[in-house]
Amino acid sequence: MYLGKRCKYAEECTVYQDENNEVKKPVFLIRNVFCNRGLKGWKNCKRYMAYERGEKVDDTMTPYG
Numbered sequence: 001m002y003l004g005k006r007c008k009y010a011e012e013c014t015v016y017q018d019e020n021n022e023v024k025k026p027v028f029l030i031r032n033v034f035c036n037r038g039l040k041g042w043k044n045c046k047r048y049m050a051y052e053r054g055e056k057v058d059d060t061m062t063p064y065g
């Protein structure tokens with residue numbers, strides 16, 4: 001089970017690192033909804049899905065589009 005696990009891309013992710021200016025919500029909220037929630041959260045994240053597909057993930061891409 002992946003439940004409760006942190007996203008494996010957290011170290012390189014501009015959103016998790018709070019370096020993405022396109023994200024207007026507080027980073028703790030984003031982390032709770034997407035990053036630290038296990039697969040349930042990750043699969044709703046556009047960035048995660050792009051990483052998983054091996055696509056280029058722009059620094060400005062947000063979890064929701």
Ligand code: SF4
Binds near residue numbers: 008014031051063
């Ligand atoms: S879930 Fe999405 S926003 Fe969170 S660290 Fe992973 S790729 Fe980044």
